[in-house]
Amino acid sequence: MFEKFKKSKKEPGSISEEEIVKGPIPNHIAIIMDGNGRWAKKRSLPRTAGHHEGMKVVKRVTKLASRLGVKALTVYAFSTENWKRPEDEVNFLLKLPEEFMGTFLPELVEENVRVQIMGNKDAIPTHTQKAVDKAVNDTKHNTGMVLNFALNYGGRAEIIEAVNNILVDYQEGNLHNKVDETLFDQYLMSAGLQDPDLLIRTSGEIRLSNFMLWQLAYTEFWFTDVLWPDFKEQHLLEAIQAYQKRGRRFGGI
Template sequence: MDLSNLDQDRLPKHIAIIMDGNGRWATKRNKPRVFGHNEGMKRVVDVVENSLNIGIKYLSLYAFSTENWKRPQKEIDFLMQILIKYIDDQLNKLVTQGVKINILGDISVLPEKVIQKIEYALDSTKDNDKLILNIAINYGSRQEILRAVNTAIKDGEILTDDEFSNLLYTRNQPDVDLLIRPGGEKRLSNFLLYQMSYAELYFSDIYWPDFKLESLIDAIYWYQNRNRRFGGLK
C-alpha cells in the first residue's frame, strides 16, 4: 500500500493498540487459543516495522493485563514464552532500527527468566529514540494511577498535570492520539486511561492476527479525518 497518501503533518505521534481477538481467531479455525497468540505475535513484528516506516514516534501495545492472570495457566505460560521468543528473535533488529523498548506495568511478579530477558532488552535499547515501543505487561491503568497518587502522597506534594504524568509509566511521552482496538469489542479494558483523555478511539471488527498494514493505514486515515477540538470549537 502506498504510504505517500498519508498526511505527514497530521500523523498521530502516539498510537496505542489493544491487541484483541487472538483466541477467537484461532477458535474459528478449530485451533487452540495459543495458535492465535502465536499468529498475533507476527502482527507485533509487522506493526513495529510499519510504524517505523510511517513515521510514528510512540507505539503502545497491550500485551498482558493484570486481569489476564485469570486465564488458564497453560495459556499464561505460553504468553510468557512468546514474549521471550519475541525478544530473542527481534532484539538485534530493534537495536539496529533505533527502537527503544519501554515497559508499562509491574514486571516484578513475572518469572525470573522473563524479567532477565526484559531487563536485557531495556538496557540494549536504552539509547535509541526513533520509535519508543511501550509494551504493557502485567499492566492495569487504575493500578498505575493509584501508584502515582501514592507516590505523590508519600512525597507530600501537590502536583501539576505534567508532574503527575511523569509519575506514570509513560513519563516524558505525549498522550495517546489514537487508540486502535481490533477484535470487535468497544471498551478500553483498563488501558492508559489517564493518557487517553483526548485520544481518538478506533474500533475494528478485524481480529488482531488479521490486522495488517492495510488495517493500520485505514485507522490512520480515519484519524486524519477527525476534527480534534480538545474541548474547543475549532
C-alpha cells in the first residue's frame, strides 16, 4: 500500500512534503527518464541493469506524486528512436512493462491510480501489449492520478498521425469545424490530459528528444545531472519547489 502522507523527519537542507503541499502542485508532470545506461556503465554492469534499477524509481516517484496530489504523471518509457539500440537491449526494455505491471499493478488498483498508454502499440511485442492492456483495463474505473506511459512514442509521429486523422475525418464528412488548438488537442495521443505543467529530465542532457513537442509549449523545464536510477523522492520535491517559485505568464505580462 502507498505510504500515507505524514510528517517526516527533515534532514538539513532537505525539502519536506509538508512544505511542498503548501504551494501549487503541478497538475501534470512529465519525465524524460535518462541515464540508465550510464548508471550501469559506471558500475561495470550491463545497460539492462540500469533499466531494471530505473523501473524501481518509477514506482517510488509514482507513489510520491500521487500522495502530493499530482493529477497526471507521464513517463517516457520507450521512444520511436529506441528501436535503433542493440536488439538485446530493446528486447529487455520491452519486457520491463510486463514485470512492472505484474509487481506493481495490485498497488495501483488499491490506490486508485489509473494507467494509460500513449504511443504506437501495434509495433511492440504481443506480451508487452497484453501486459499494458491488462493494466489499463484493471485500472480503468480508478479516479485518482493518471500514470501515463509513453511507449513506442514520438512527438513528431504523434503530430503527423493527428493531421492524417483530421484529414480522414474531413474527407468522410465528419469534421465541420475549423481546426484550432482545442480541436487539434482532441486528435493527440494525450487527449483528455492537461498539458504538462512541469517537465523533468535527468542525466544532464538538455533537449526534448522528440517528447510531447506540442504539449510542452508552455511547460516549465527542470533539468538535473542526476542519473535516473539515482533519482530520489527528494529530487522530485526539489523540482516541484523550483516550479512553485516560477511565474507562469503564458506569453502575457
